[in-house]
Each structure stands twice: as structure tokens, then as C-alpha cells.
Amino acid sequence: MPAPMMDTYSPPDLVFDHGKGTRLYTEAGDAYLDFISGIAVNCLGHAHPKAVAALNEQAGKLWHLSNMFKVPKGIELAEKLCAATFADRVFFTNSGAEAMECALKTARRYHFVNGNPQRYRIITFTGAFHGRTFGAINAGGNPKYLEGFGPAMEGFDQVEFGDLDAVKNAVTEETAAICVEPVQGEGGVRAPEDSFLRGLRQICDEHGLMLIFDEVQSGAGRTGKLFAHQWVEGAEPDIMAAAKGIGGG
Ligand SMILES: Cc1ncc(COP(=O)(O)O)c(C=O)c1O
Incomplete structure (x- = not known):
């Protein structure tokens, strides 16, 4: 049977189970230093406690509403981005x-x-x-x-x-x-x-x-x-x- 996922990046034969800070851990328990960070994505590292807490809190409150409705944290982020940049709107x-x-x-x-x-x-x-x-x-x-x-x-x-x-x-x-x-x-x-x-x-x-x-x-x-x-x-x-x-x- 062919592999179920397209190997667009030819991934190595490792399967990662979890991460903590700058480290990644395979299912076999081997640790790797993550220099790639999801291609410049995970700027807080893996499983940062504050990010996990914020995500858990939001997940227990409200999931997805589309752009048709306003969500307090969305407004807060837009305000912060405007305050920190040239932008008027996000x-x-x-x-x-x-x-x-x-x-x-x-x-x-x-x-x-x-x-x-x-x-x-x-x-x-x-x-x-x-x-x-x-x-x-x-x-x-x-x-x-x-x-x-x-x-x-x-x-x-x-x-x-x-x-x-x-x-x-x-x-x-x-x-x-x-x-x-x-x-x-x-x-x-x-x-x-x-x-x-x-x-x-x-x-x-x-x-x-x-x-x-x-x-x-x-x-x-x-x-x-x-x-x-x-x-x-x-x-x-x-x-x-x-x-x-x-x-x-
Ligand atoms: C400069 C730049 N623009 C756009 C993108 C596309 O971003 P995404 O992968 O989130 O669609 C990337 C992704 O690497 C990028 O580096």
C-alpha cells in the first residue's frame, strides 16, 4: 500500500511524538535539537506553558466563528498589531x-x-x-x-x-x-x-x-x-x- 501522505519534502523515516522548548522527541524517545522550528514558525518553542494555557483556555470557551463575527481576543490582537506598526486595520x-x-x-x-x-x-x-x-x-x-x-x-x-x-x-x-x-x-x-x-x-x-x-x-x-x-x-x-x-x- 502506498504511504498515505504525500512526501512533498521527502521527510526522513522519523516520527516525532512531542516537543519541549527547543527539543523534539521521537516515538522511540530520541531527542533532537529543533533548528527548523516548523520553518520559522514556533518562535516560542514547543509546548511553551503560557501558549498551552492560552490555547486551552480559548478552546474551552469558543472555537471558530469565521470572519462574520467578532471575538474579543481577535480584536485585542488587531489593536496590538496596529499599535505596534504602521497599520490602521488588520x-x-x-x-x-x-x-x-x-x-x-x-x-x-x-x-x-x-x-x-x-x-x-x-x-x-x-x-x-x-x-x-x-x-x-x-x-x-x-x-x-x-x-x-x-x-x-x-x-x-x-x-x-x-x-x-x-x-x-x-x-x-x-x-x-x-x-x-x-x-x-x-x-x-x-x-x-x-x-x-x-x-x-x-x-x-x-x-x-x-x-x-x-x-x-x-x-x-x-x-x-x-x-x-x-x-x-x-x-x-x-x-x-x-x-x-x-x-x-
Ligand atoms: C516570505 C514568505 N512568504 C510567504 C510564505 C508562505 O507562508 P505559509 O507557508 O504560511 O503559507 C512563506 C513561507 O515560508 C515565506 O517565507
């Missing part, structure tokens, strides 16, 4: 890729409701990774992730990461937004010069473009600030996607 969804889909849609929609539906193109960068949904693999533009999934989606213009002149040359009357990871994760932990992020902000201001930051991997404290772009003055985005560590896993 939209909650299920994953980093979906947060990116929301960001891309928000940028296009902004131009649509302002009477400019022809502005739909999004400038993206070499080495980018934005998730594995259809929109996100096309925004990422990595041929490895696009192969075998049909024609590439229209509307993304990829330029060299870090090259402000290339960005300027790529802007047209149809450009809606620039989308970038302030520190590229999958692209090799690449941090651009501060002047690059500032320059992107200026280009967006000059041309009325939305600046989208993908902080799915660089956010939630991984660079020492809540979000990586907060190290750079004058480089706030209009839209930002956050995920992974934001929920502690």
Missing part, C-alpha cells in the same frame, strides 16, 4: 500564502475603487518566495515552483533584488504595486541595503503605487524588532503580510 486569514493573496488583491482593489482598474501589474524580485498558492507562486516567479502548473499568471514584472534602477524602469501606467520581502528568507536570508527599502517607498510615493512587504518569514521578532522593516526609517509599507511566528506556531 485582516485575519489562515496562512502566510493567504495573507499574501490578500495583500496582492488589496493593492489591485485599491486602484480599482479609485477608478484605475488598468493598474494591476505588480513588481516583484528575483529570489522571492511568497507561498505556494497560484497567486503566490506567480508572485515569487521561481521556475522550480511554477513548473507543471500550467501557464504563468499574467501581471507580475520581476526585477533584480536590490536594483532600484531596474524598479524605476519597470514602472508603467499599469503598475499597481511593488511587493518585496524586507529580508528574503527562502532566497538565502538576503537583507538589502536600507537605501533600497527607502527607495522603494519613494518610488511608490512618486507614482501612487502600493508598497507591499511580505514579512511572513522576517517578522514576529526574528530580526530583533517586531518586523524587519522597522530597522529602516522612512520605509513603511502600505500593506504587509505577517504569519508564521505571529501565532506562536
Whole structure:
């Protein structure tokens, strides 16, 4: 009989039973130091007592209501995120890729409701990774992730990461937004010069473009600030996607 789960990452023959802090334990009782953290997700480690207590408390009170209703802790988190960032409002969804889909849609929609539906193109960068949904693999533009999934989606213009002149040359009357990871994760932990992020902000201001930051991997404290772009003055985005560590896993 074939294995019941797709081996998309070719996992090793280990089965993990539980974790504590930075350690993972197999069913056989062997301990491993977890350097992967669910790919930059478990920022509080495994089974942190405060996270477990908060989850247990909530699970005993209220499970899922959809975005159709308000939940006190959801409002509290949205208020905290707005207070700690440039943002005025927060939209909650299920994953980093979906947060990116929301960001891309928000940028296009902004131009649509302002009477400019022809502005739909999004400038993206070499080495980018934005998730594995259809929109996100096309925004990422990595041929490895696009192969075998049909024609590439229209509307993304990829330029060299870090090259402000290339960005300027790529802007047209149809450009809606620039989308970038302030520190590229999958692209090799690449941090651009501060002047690059500032320059992107200026280009967006000059041309009325939305600046989208993908902080799915660089956010939630991984660079020492809540979000990586907060190290750079004058480089706030209009839209930002956050995920992974934001929920502690
Ligand atoms: C920069 C970046 N954006 C988006 C994603 C997609 O997040 P998720 O796996 O939660 O869909 C990832 C995941 O690794 C990422 O690193």
C-alpha cells in the first residue's frame, strides 16, 4: 500500500511524538535539537506553558466563528498589531500564502475603487518566495515552483533584488504595486541595503503605487524588532503580510 501522505519534502523515516522548548522527541524517545522550528514558525518553542494555557483556555470557551463575527481576543490582537506598526486595520486569514493573496488583491482593489482598474501589474524580485498558492507562486516567479502548473499568471514584472534602477524602469501606467520581502528568507536570508527599502517607498510615493512587504518569514521578532522593516526609517509599507511566528506556531 502506498504511504498515505504525500512526501512533498521527502521527510526522513522519523516520527516525532512531542516537543519541549527547543527539543523534539521521537516515538522511540530520541531527542533532537529543533533548528527548523516548523520553518520559522514556533518562535516560542514547543509546548511553551503560557501558549498551552492560552490555547486551552480559548478552546474551552469558543472555537471558530469565521470572519462574520467578532471575538474579543481577535480584536485585542488587531489593536496590538496596529499599535505596534504602521497599520490602521488588520485582516485575519489562515496562512502566510493567504495573507499574501490578500495583500496582492488589496493593492489591485485599491486602484480599482479609485477608478484605475488598468493598474494591476505588480513588481516583484528575483529570489522571492511568497507561498505556494497560484497567486503566490506567480508572485515569487521561481521556475522550480511554477513548473507543471500550467501557464504563468499574467501581471507580475520581476526585477533584480536590490536594483532600484531596474524598479524605476519597470514602472508603467499599469503598475499597481511593488511587493518585496524586507529580508528574503527562502532566497538565502538576503537583507538589502536600507537605501533600497527607502527607495522603494519613494518610488511608490512618486507614482501612487502600493508598497507591499511580505514579512511572513522576517517578522514576529526574528530580526530583533517586531518586523524587519522597522530597522529602516522612512520605509513603511502600505500593506504587509505577517504569519508564521505571529501565532506562536
Ligand atoms: C516570505 C514568505 N512568504 C510567504 C510564505 C508562505 O507562508 P505559509 O507557508 O504560511 O503559507 C512563506 C513561507 O515560508 C515565506 O517565507
